Amino acid sequence: MDVRARAQELYRFALDNAAWNPQTLTENRGWSGTELADALRLLGELGLLVPSSDHRNGWTALAPDTALRKLLLDEEQHTDALLSAVRQTRSALAQVLADFQPVHARELASVQMEVVSGMANVSAILEDASRRAEEEVLSLHPGRPLPAGMVEAGLERDRLVLGRGVRMRTIHLRSAASVPHMTAYLRRLNGAGAQVRTAHTLPMRLIVVDRSLAIVPASHTADGEIAAIVLRGETLAGVFREIFQHSWESAAVLTESATESPEGDWRPTGRHRELVRMLGGGLTDEAMARKLGVSERTVRRLVSELTERLGTASRFQAGVCAVRLGWLDD
Known part of the structure:
Protein backbone atom coordinates (compact mmCIF):
# COMPACT_ATOMS: atom_id res chain seq x y z
CA MET A 1 0.00 0.00 0.00
CA ASP A 2 1.41 3.35 -1.02
CA VAL A 3 1.25 6.54 1.00
CA ARG A 4 -1.80 7.90 -0.88
CA ALA A 5 -3.85 4.71 -0.16
CA ARG A 6 -2.85 4.85 3.52
CA ALA A 7 -3.82 8.54 3.61
CA GLN A 8 -7.28 7.75 2.18
CA GLU A 9 -7.80 4.99 4.75
CA LEU A 10 -6.63 7.25 7.58
CA TYR A 11 -8.97 10.01 6.43
CA ARG A 12 -11.99 7.67 6.37
CA PHE A 13 -11.04 6.40 9.80
CA ALA A 14 -10.73 9.96 11.19
CA LEU A 15 -14.14 10.97 9.73
CA ASP A 16 -15.82 7.96 11.32
CA ASN A 17 -14.19 8.46 14.71
CA ALA A 18 -12.92 11.91 15.64
CA ALA A 19 -11.28 10.43 18.77
CA TRP A 20 -9.25 7.87 16.85
CA ASN A 21 -6.14 6.52 18.52
CA PRO A 22 -2.91 6.46 16.47
CA GLN A 23 -1.55 3.44 18.37
CA THR A 24 -4.72 1.43 17.85
CA LEU A 25 -4.70 2.35 14.14
CA THR A 26 -1.14 1.24 13.55
CA GLU A 27 -1.66 -1.99 15.46
CA ASN A 28 -4.88 -2.84 13.58
CA ARG A 29 -3.50 -1.89 10.17
CA GLY A 30 0.04 -3.13 10.74
CA TRP A 31 1.58 0.26 9.84
CA SER A 32 4.90 1.44 11.08
CA GLY A 33 5.31 4.79 12.77
CA THR A 34 6.96 6.16 9.63
CA GLU A 35 4.07 5.05 7.41
CA LEU A 36 1.55 6.75 9.72
CA ALA A 37 3.66 9.93 9.77
CA ASP A 38 3.80 10.00 5.93
CA ALA A 39 -0.01 9.64 5.71
CA LEU A 40 -0.52 12.40 8.29
CA ARG A 41 1.86 14.72 6.43
CA LEU A 42 0.01 14.23 3.11
CA LEU A 43 -3.40 14.87 4.68
CA GLY A 44 -2.00 17.91 6.44
CA GLU A 45 -0.63 19.31 3.15
CA LEU A 46 -4.07 18.83 1.55
CA GLY A 47 -5.78 20.55 4.49
CA LEU A 48 -7.94 17.47 5.22
CA LEU A 49 -6.42 17.06 8.67
CA VAL A 50 -5.64 20.12 10.76
CA PRO A 51 -3.97 20.34 14.16
CA SER A 52 -6.50 20.55 17.00
CA SER A 53 -6.36 20.54 20.80
CA ASP A 54 -9.95 19.25 21.08
CA HIS A 55 -8.90 15.64 20.59
CA ARG A 56 -6.23 13.58 22.27
CA ASN A 57 -4.81 12.53 18.90
CA GLY A 58 -4.16 16.23 18.09
CA TRP A 59 -6.03 16.28 14.76
CA THR A 60 -9.43 17.22 13.31
CA ALA A 61 -10.69 15.95 9.97
CA LEU A 62 -12.28 18.55 7.66
CA ALA A 63 -14.65 18.04 4.76
CA PRO A 64 -12.95 18.30 1.35
CA ASP A 65 -14.79 21.53 0.39
CA THR A 66 -13.89 23.07 3.75
CA ALA A 67 -10.28 22.01 3.31
CA LEU A 68 -10.25 23.46 -0.20
CA ARG A 69 -11.64 26.81 0.96
CA LYS A 70 -9.02 26.92 3.73
CA LEU A 71 -6.23 26.13 1.25
CA LEU A 72 -7.44 28.88 -1.06
CA LEU A 73 -7.71 31.31 1.85
CA ASP A 74 -4.18 30.45 2.95
CA GLU A 75 -2.93 30.97 -0.61
CA GLU A 76 -4.75 34.31 -0.85
CA GLN A 77 -3.21 35.45 2.41
CA HIS A 78 0.22 34.30 1.22
CA THR A 79 -0.30 36.08 -2.11
CA ASP A 80 -1.44 39.23 -0.33
CA ALA A 81 1.68 39.11 1.81
CA LEU A 82 3.85 38.75 -1.31
CA LEU A 83 2.07 41.65 -3.04
CA SER A 84 2.51 43.77 0.06
CA ALA A 85 6.23 42.94 0.10
CA VAL A 86 6.49 43.81 -3.62
CA ARG A 87 4.76 47.15 -2.99
CA GLN A 88 7.14 47.90 -0.12
CA THR A 89 10.15 46.99 -2.28
CA ARG A 90 8.86 49.15 -5.13
CA SER A 91 8.36 52.05 -2.75
CA ALA A 92 11.87 51.59 -1.34
CA LEU A 93 13.37 51.50 -4.85
CA ALA A 94 11.47 54.64 -5.81
CA GLN A 95 12.87 56.36 -2.72
CA VAL A 96 16.41 55.22 -3.56
CA LEU A 97 16.06 56.54 -7.11
CA ALA A 98 14.64 59.83 -5.86
CA ASP A 99 17.42 60.28 -3.30
CA PHE A 100 20.48 58.93 -5.10
CA GLN A 101 19.89 59.02 -8.86
CA PRO A 102 20.49 62.80 -8.99
CA VAL A 103 23.77 62.26 -7.13
CA HIS A 104 24.82 59.55 -9.60
CA ALA A 105 23.72 61.68 -12.55
CA ARG A 106 25.72 64.65 -11.28
CA GLU A 107 28.77 62.42 -10.88
CA LEU A 108 28.44 61.15 -14.46
CA ALA A 109 27.82 64.65 -15.74
CA SER A 110 30.91 65.87 -13.89
CA VAL A 111 33.14 63.50 -15.89
CA LEU A 254 66.39 69.56 -8.25
CA THR A 255 70.01 70.47 -7.48
CA GLU A 256 72.82 72.07 -9.42
CA SER A 257 74.27 68.62 -10.07
CA ALA A 258 70.91 67.35 -11.29
CA THR A 259 70.83 69.84 -14.12
CA GLU A 260 74.53 69.73 -14.94
CA SER A 261 75.33 67.89 -18.15
CA PRO A 262 77.84 65.01 -18.01
CA GLU A 263 80.31 67.17 -19.86
CA GLY A 264 79.88 70.19 -17.59
CA ASP A 265 78.97 73.64 -18.93
CA TRP A 266 79.45 72.67 -22.55
CA ARG A 267 80.04 75.32 -25.21
CA PRO A 268 80.67 74.67 -28.91
CA THR A 269 84.27 74.75 -30.06
CA GLY A 270 86.08 74.02 -33.29
CA ARG A 271 83.84 72.68 -36.03
CA HIS A 272 80.74 72.85 -33.82
CA ARG A 273 81.27 76.58 -33.26
CA GLU A 274 81.80 77.24 -36.96
CA LEU A 275 78.73 75.16 -37.70
CA VAL A 276 76.65 77.29 -35.30
CA ARG A 277 77.79 80.44 -37.10
CA MET A 278 76.93 78.98 -40.49
CA LEU A 279 73.55 77.80 -39.27
CA GLY A 280 72.88 81.35 -38.16
CA GLY A 281 73.76 82.49 -41.67
CA GLY A 282 71.32 80.06 -43.27
CA LEU A 283 73.93 78.10 -45.32
CA THR A 284 72.97 74.84 -46.97
CA ASP A 285 74.55 71.50 -46.08
CA GLU A 286 76.54 71.59 -49.31
CA ALA A 287 77.93 75.08 -48.58
CA MET A 288 78.81 74.19 -44.98
CA ALA A 289 80.49 70.96 -46.12
CA ARG A 290 82.70 72.92 -48.55
CA LYS A 291 83.68 75.48 -45.91
CA LEU A 292 84.49 72.82 -43.31
CA GLY A 293 86.13 70.48 -45.79
CA VAL A 294 83.94 67.54 -44.82
CA SER A 295 81.18 65.53 -46.47
CA GLU A 296 77.53 66.55 -46.34
CA ARG A 297 76.89 63.41 -44.30
CA THR A 298 79.32 64.66 -41.65
CA VAL A 299 77.59 68.05 -41.64
CA ARG A 300 74.24 66.40 -41.02
CA ARG A 301 75.74 64.41 -38.15
CA LEU A 302 77.24 67.53 -36.57
CA VAL A 303 73.92 69.38 -36.92
CA SER A 304 72.14 66.45 -35.32
CA GLU A 305 74.55 66.53 -32.40
CA LEU A 306 73.86 70.23 -31.88
CA THR A 307 70.09 69.97 -32.03
CA GLU A 308 70.19 66.96 -29.69
CA ARG A 309 72.34 68.83 -27.16
CA LEU A 310 70.12 71.90 -27.38
CA GLY A 311 66.89 69.92 -27.33
CA THR A 312 65.56 71.71 -30.40
CA ALA A 313 63.48 70.32 -33.23
CA SER A 314 64.98 72.29 -36.12
CA ARG A 315 68.14 74.02 -37.27
CA PHE A 316 66.51 77.40 -37.01
CA GLN A 317 65.57 76.77 -33.38
CA ALA A 318 69.11 75.59 -32.70
CA GLY A 319 70.45 78.88 -34.03
CA VAL A 320 67.99 80.91 -31.93
CA CYS A 321 68.88 78.91 -28.82
CA ALA A 322 72.63 79.34 -29.47
CA VAL A 323 72.20 83.11 -29.65
CA ARG A 324 70.17 83.12 -26.42
CA LEU A 325 72.90 81.12 -24.66
CA GLY A 326 75.56 83.59 -25.83
CA TRP A 327 77.49 81.08 -27.89
CA LEU A 328 78.10 83.61 -30.68
CA ASP A 329 78.98 86.62 -28.50
CA ASP A 330 82.73 86.28 -28.88
Whole structure:
Protein backbone atom coordinates (compact mmCIF):
# COMPACT_ATOMS: atom_id res chain seq x y z
CA MET A 1 0.00 0.00 0.00
CA ASP A 2 1.41 3.35 -1.02
CA VAL A 3 1.25 6.54 1.00
CA ARG A 4 -1.80 7.90 -0.88
CA ALA A 5 -3.85 4.71 -0.16
CA ARG A 6 -2.85 4.85 3.52
CA ALA A 7 -3.82 8.54 3.61
CA GLN A 8 -7.28 7.75 2.18
CA GLU A 9 -7.80 4.99 4.75
CA LEU A 10 -6.63 7.25 7.58
CA TYR A 11 -8.97 10.01 6.43
CA ARG A 12 -11.99 7.67 6.37
CA PHE A 13 -11.04 6.40 9.80
CA ALA A 14 -10.73 9.96 11.19
CA LEU A 15 -14.14 10.97 9.73
CA ASP A 16 -15.82 7.96 11.32
CA ASN A 17 -14.19 8.46 14.71
CA ALA A 18 -12.92 11.91 15.64
CA ALA A 19 -11.28 10.43 18.77
CA TRP A 20 -9.25 7.87 16.85
CA ASN A 21 -6.14 6.52 18.52
CA PRO A 22 -2.91 6.46 16.47
CA GLN A 23 -1.55 3.44 18.37
CA THR A 24 -4.72 1.43 17.85
CA LEU A 25 -4.70 2.35 14.14
CA THR A 26 -1.14 1.24 13.55
CA GLU A 27 -1.66 -1.99 15.46
CA ASN A 28 -4.88 -2.84 13.58
CA ARG A 29 -3.50 -1.89 10.17
CA GLY A 30 0.04 -3.13 10.74
CA TRP A 31 1.58 0.26 9.84
CA SER A 32 4.90 1.44 11.08
CA GLY A 33 5.31 4.79 12.77
CA THR A 34 6.96 6.16 9.63
CA GLU A 35 4.07 5.05 7.41
CA LEU A 36 1.55 6.75 9.72
CA ALA A 37 3.66 9.93 9.77
CA ASP A 38 3.80 10.00 5.93
CA ALA A 39 -0.01 9.64 5.71
CA LEU A 40 -0.52 12.40 8.29
CA ARG A 41 1.86 14.72 6.43
CA LEU A 42 0.01 14.23 3.11
CA LEU A 43 -3.40 14.87 4.68
CA GLY A 44 -2.00 17.91 6.44
CA GLU A 45 -0.63 19.31 3.15
CA LEU A 46 -4.07 18.83 1.55
CA GLY A 47 -5.78 20.55 4.49
CA LEU A 48 -7.94 17.47 5.22
CA LEU A 49 -6.42 17.06 8.67
CA VAL A 50 -5.64 20.12 10.76
CA PRO A 51 -3.97 20.34 14.16
CA SER A 52 -6.50 20.55 17.00
CA SER A 53 -6.36 20.54 20.80
CA ASP A 54 -9.95 19.25 21.08
CA HIS A 55 -8.90 15.64 20.59
CA ARG A 56 -6.23 13.58 22.27
CA ASN A 57 -4.81 12.53 18.90
CA GLY A 58 -4.16 16.23 18.09
CA TRP A 59 -6.03 16.28 14.76
CA THR A 60 -9.43 17.22 13.31
CA ALA A 61 -10.69 15.95 9.97
CA LEU A 62 -12.28 18.55 7.66
CA ALA A 63 -14.65 18.04 4.76
CA PRO A 64 -12.95 18.30 1.35
CA ASP A 65 -14.79 21.53 0.39
CA THR A 66 -13.89 23.07 3.75
CA ALA A 67 -10.28 22.01 3.31
CA LEU A 68 -10.25 23.46 -0.20
CA ARG A 69 -11.64 26.81 0.96
CA LYS A 70 -9.02 26.92 3.73
CA LEU A 71 -6.23 26.13 1.25
CA LEU A 72 -7.44 28.88 -1.06
CA LEU A 73 -7.71 31.31 1.85
CA ASP A 74 -4.18 30.45 2.95
CA GLU A 75 -2.93 30.97 -0.61
CA GLU A 76 -4.75 34.31 -0.85
CA GLN A 77 -3.21 35.45 2.41
CA HIS A 78 0.22 34.30 1.22
CA THR A 79 -0.30 36.08 -2.11
CA ASP A 80 -1.44 39.23 -0.33
CA ALA A 81 1.68 39.11 1.81
CA LEU A 82 3.85 38.75 -1.31
CA LEU A 83 2.07 41.65 -3.04
CA SER A 84 2.51 43.77 0.06
CA ALA A 85 6.23 42.94 0.10
CA VAL A 86 6.49 43.81 -3.62
CA ARG A 87 4.76 47.15 -2.99
CA GLN A 88 7.14 47.90 -0.12
CA THR A 89 10.15 46.99 -2.28
CA ARG A 90 8.86 49.15 -5.13
CA SER A 91 8.36 52.05 -2.75
CA ALA A 92 11.87 51.59 -1.34
CA LEU A 93 13.37 51.50 -4.85
CA ALA A 94 11.47 54.64 -5.81
CA GLN A 95 12.87 56.36 -2.72
CA VAL A 96 16.41 55.22 -3.56
CA LEU A 97 16.06 56.54 -7.11
CA ALA A 98 14.64 59.83 -5.86
CA ASP A 99 17.42 60.28 -3.30
CA PHE A 100 20.48 58.93 -5.10
CA GLN A 101 19.89 59.02 -8.86
CA PRO A 102 20.49 62.80 -8.99
CA VAL A 103 23.77 62.26 -7.13
CA HIS A 104 24.82 59.55 -9.60
CA ALA A 105 23.72 61.68 -12.55
CA ARG A 106 25.72 64.65 -11.28
CA GLU A 107 28.77 62.42 -10.88
CA LEU A 108 28.44 61.15 -14.46
CA ALA A 109 27.82 64.65 -15.74
CA SER A 110 30.91 65.87 -13.89
CA VAL A 111 33.14 63.50 -15.89
CA GLN A 112 33.73 65.05 -19.29
CA MET A 113 36.25 64.10 -21.96
CA GLU A 114 37.39 66.21 -24.88
CA VAL A 115 39.97 65.41 -27.56
CA VAL A 116 41.92 68.44 -28.79
CA SER A 117 44.19 68.25 -31.84
CA GLY A 118 46.75 70.64 -33.31
CA MET A 119 49.55 72.54 -31.63
CA ALA A 120 47.56 75.80 -31.48
CA ASN A 121 44.52 74.17 -29.89
CA VAL A 122 46.60 72.22 -27.37
CA SER A 123 48.46 75.41 -26.44
CA ALA A 124 45.12 77.20 -25.99
CA ILE A 125 43.92 74.46 -23.62
CA LEU A 126 47.12 74.76 -21.58
CA GLU A 127 46.76 78.53 -21.45
CA ASP A 128 43.15 78.27 -20.31
CA ALA A 129 44.04 75.67 -17.66
CA SER A 130 46.84 77.84 -16.27
CA ARG A 131 44.51 80.82 -15.99
CA ARG A 132 41.86 78.76 -14.21
CA ALA A 133 44.26 77.20 -11.68
CA GLU A 134 43.46 78.23 -8.12
CA GLU A 135 45.18 75.70 -5.84
CA GLU A 136 47.80 73.54 -7.53
CA VAL A 137 49.28 72.40 -10.82
CA LEU A 138 51.03 69.04 -11.14
CA SER A 139 52.94 67.90 -14.23
CA LEU A 140 55.08 65.06 -15.58
CA HIS A 141 57.39 65.64 -18.57
CA PRO A 142 58.88 62.48 -20.13
CA GLY A 143 60.43 62.21 -23.58
CA ARG A 144 62.54 64.72 -25.43
CA PRO A 145 62.59 68.28 -24.08
CA LEU A 146 60.30 70.80 -25.70
CA PRO A 147 61.77 73.36 -28.13
CA ALA A 148 63.34 76.40 -26.53
CA GLY A 149 60.58 78.70 -27.79
CA MET A 150 57.83 76.65 -26.19
CA VAL A 151 59.82 76.39 -22.97
CA GLU A 152 60.20 80.18 -22.78
CA ALA A 153 56.48 80.67 -23.35
CA GLY A 154 55.76 78.06 -20.70
CA LEU A 155 58.00 79.81 -18.18
CA GLU A 156 56.05 83.05 -18.51
CA ARG A 157 52.81 81.15 -18.05
CA ASP A 158 54.21 79.36 -15.01
CA ARG A 159 55.36 82.60 -13.43
CA LEU A 160 51.88 84.07 -13.73
CA VAL A 161 50.38 80.99 -12.09
CA LEU A 162 52.90 81.06 -9.23
CA GLY A 163 52.31 84.78 -8.82
CA ARG A 164 48.68 84.07 -7.93
CA GLY A 165 49.78 81.83 -5.06
CA VAL A 166 49.11 78.57 -6.86
CA ARG A 167 51.29 75.65 -5.75
CA MET A 168 53.25 74.02 -8.56
CA ARG A 169 55.04 70.66 -8.56
CA THR A 170 56.72 69.32 -11.68
CA ILE A 171 58.97 66.37 -12.60
CA HIS A 172 61.29 66.29 -15.63
CA LEU A 173 63.54 63.58 -16.96
CA ARG A 174 67.10 63.78 -15.66
CA SER A 175 68.43 63.52 -19.22
CA ALA A 176 66.24 66.41 -20.39
CA ALA A 177 67.29 68.53 -17.42
CA SER A 178 70.91 68.42 -18.64
CA VAL A 179 70.04 70.10 -21.96
CA PRO A 180 71.23 73.73 -21.71
CA HIS A 181 67.97 75.57 -22.35
CA MET A 182 66.10 73.13 -20.05
CA THR A 183 68.75 73.59 -17.37
CA ALA A 184 68.20 77.34 -17.43
CA TYR A 185 64.41 76.92 -17.49
CA LEU A 186 64.24 74.55 -14.52
CA ARG A 187 66.55 76.71 -12.42
CA ARG A 188 64.47 79.80 -13.12
CA LEU A 189 61.24 77.89 -12.48
CA ASN A 190 62.61 76.65 -9.18
CA GLY A 191 63.67 80.18 -8.28
CA ALA A 192 60.15 81.44 -9.03
CA GLY A 193 58.74 79.20 -6.30
CA ALA A 194 57.87 75.94 -8.05
CA GLN A 195 58.90 72.60 -6.58
CA VAL A 196 60.99 70.83 -9.23
CA ARG A 197 62.21 67.25 -9.20
CA THR A 198 63.92 65.01 -11.74
CA ALA A 199 63.63 61.29 -12.46
CA HIS A 200 65.36 58.80 -14.73
CA THR A 201 62.00 57.54 -16.07
CA LEU A 202 58.41 58.80 -16.07
CA PRO A 203 55.23 56.91 -17.04
CA MET A 204 53.53 59.54 -19.21
CA ARG A 205 53.16 63.22 -20.02
CA LEU A 206 50.56 64.61 -17.64
CA ILE A 207 49.11 67.84 -16.24
CA VAL A 208 46.61 67.93 -13.34
CA VAL A 209 44.97 71.20 -12.29
CA ASP A 210 43.06 71.72 -9.03
CA ARG A 211 42.10 68.03 -8.60
CA SER A 212 39.39 68.41 -11.25
CA LEU A 213 41.19 68.70 -14.60
CA ALA A 214 43.70 66.37 -16.23
CA ILE A 215 45.41 66.72 -19.61
CA VAL A 216 47.13 63.68 -21.13
CA PRO A 217 48.50 63.04 -24.62
CA ALA A 218 46.44 61.31 -27.30
CA SER A 219 47.55 59.54 -30.45
CA HIS A 220 48.58 61.85 -33.26
CA THR A 221 45.91 62.64 -35.80
CA ALA A 222 45.89 61.23 -39.33
CA ASP A 223 47.65 64.43 -40.41
CA GLY A 224 50.42 63.83 -37.89
CA GLU A 225 49.35 66.69 -35.60
CA ILE A 226 49.74 66.36 -31.84
CA ALA A 227 46.58 65.74 -29.83
CA ALA A 228 45.59 65.77 -26.18
CA ILE A 229 42.75 64.40 -24.09
CA VAL A 230 41.19 66.84 -21.62
CA LEU A 231 39.42 65.13 -18.71
CA ARG A 232 37.18 67.09 -16.35
CA GLY A 233 35.88 65.58 -13.14
CA GLU A 234 37.30 64.81 -9.71
CA THR A 235 37.10 61.02 -10.15
CA LEU A 236 39.38 60.71 -13.20
CA ALA A 237 41.58 63.62 -12.19
CA GLY A 238 42.08 61.86 -8.85
CA VAL A 239 43.40 58.77 -10.62
CA PHE A 240 46.01 60.79 -12.52
CA ARG A 241 46.89 62.70 -9.36
CA GLU A 242 47.76 59.38 -7.71
CA ILE A 243 49.99 58.52 -10.68
CA PHE A 244 51.78 61.84 -10.24
CA GLN A 245 52.15 61.35 -6.48
CA HIS A 246 53.74 57.93 -6.99
CA SER A 247 56.32 59.46 -9.36
CA TRP A 248 56.90 62.41 -7.04
CA GLU A 249 57.82 60.23 -4.08
CA SER A 250 60.56 58.46 -6.02
CA ALA A 251 61.92 61.55 -7.84
CA ALA A 252 64.98 63.56 -6.77
CA VAL A 253 64.90 67.19 -5.66
CA LEU A 254 66.39 69.56 -8.25
CA THR A 255 70.01 70.47 -7.48
CA GLU A 256 72.82 72.07 -9.42
CA SER A 257 74.27 68.62 -10.07
CA ALA A 258 70.91 67.35 -11.29
CA THR A 259 70.83 69.84 -14.12
CA GLU A 260 74.53 69.73 -14.94
CA SER A 261 75.33 67.89 -18.15
CA PRO A 262 77.84 65.01 -18.01
CA GLU A 263 80.31 67.17 -19.86
CA GLY A 264 79.88 70.19 -17.59
CA ASP A 265 78.97 73.64 -18.93
CA TRP A 266 79.45 72.67 -22.55
CA ARG A 267 80.04 75.32 -25.21
CA PRO A 268 80.67 74.67 -28.91
CA THR A 269 84.27 74.75 -30.06
CA GLY A 270 86.08 74.02 -33.29
CA ARG A 271 83.84 72.68 -36.03
CA HIS A 272 80.74 72.85 -33.82
CA ARG A 273 81.27 76.58 -33.26
CA GLU A 274 81.80 77.24 -36.96
CA LEU A 275 78.73 75.16 -37.70
CA VAL A 276 76.65 77.29 -35.30
CA ARG A 277 77.79 80.44 -37.10
CA MET A 278 76.93 78.98 -40.49
CA LEU A 279 73.55 77.80 -39.27
CA GLY A 280 72.88 81.35 -38.16
CA GLY A 281 73.76 82.49 -41.67
CA GLY A 282 71.32 80.06 -43.27
CA LEU A 283 73.93 78.10 -45.32
CA THR A 284 72.97 74.84 -46.97
CA ASP A 285 74.55 71.50 -46.08
CA GLU A 286 76.54 71.59 -49.31
CA ALA A 287 77.93 75.08 -48.58
CA MET A 288 78.81 74.19 -44.98
CA ALA A 289 80.49 70.96 -46.12
CA ARG A 290 82.70 72.92 -48.55
CA LYS A 291 83.68 75.48 -45.91
CA LEU A 292 84.49 72.82 -43.31
CA GLY A 293 86.13 70.48 -45.79
CA VAL A 294 83.94 67.54 -44.82
CA SER A 295 81.18 65.53 -46.47
CA GLU A 296 77.53 66.55 -46.34
CA ARG A 297 76.89 63.41 -44.30
CA THR A 298 79.32 64.66 -41.65
CA VAL A 299 77.59 68.05 -41.64
CA ARG A 300 74.24 66.40 -41.02
CA ARG A 301 75.74 64.41 -38.15
CA LEU A 302 77.24 67.53 -36.57
CA VAL A 303 73.92 69.38 -36.92
CA SER A 304 72.14 66.45 -35.32
CA GLU A 305 74.55 66.53 -32.40
CA LEU A 306 73.86 70.23 -31.88
CA THR A 307 70.09 69.97 -32.03
CA GLU A 308 70.19 66.96 -29.69
CA ARG A 309 72.34 68.83 -27.16
CA LEU A 310 70.12 71.90 -27.38
CA GLY A 311 66.89 69.92 -27.33
CA THR A 312 65.56 71.71 -30.40
CA ALA A 313 63.48 70.32 -33.23
CA SER A 314 64.98 72.29 -36.12
CA ARG A 315 68.14 74.02 -37.27
CA PHE A 316 66.51 77.40 -37.01
CA GLN A 317 65.57 76.77 -33.38
CA ALA A 318 69.11 75.59 -32.70
CA GLY A 319 70.45 78.88 -34.03
CA VAL A 320 67.99 80.91 -31.93
CA CYS A 321 68.88 78.91 -28.82
CA ALA A 322 72.63 79.34 -29.47
CA VAL A 323 72.20 83.11 -29.65
CA ARG A 324 70.17 83.12 -26.42
CA LEU A 325 72.90 81.12 -24.66
CA GLY A 326 75.56 83.59 -25.83
CA TRP A 327 77.49 81.08 -27.89
CA LEU A 328 78.10 83.61 -30.68
CA ASP A 329 78.98 86.62 -28.50
CA ASP A 330 82.73 86.28 -28.88
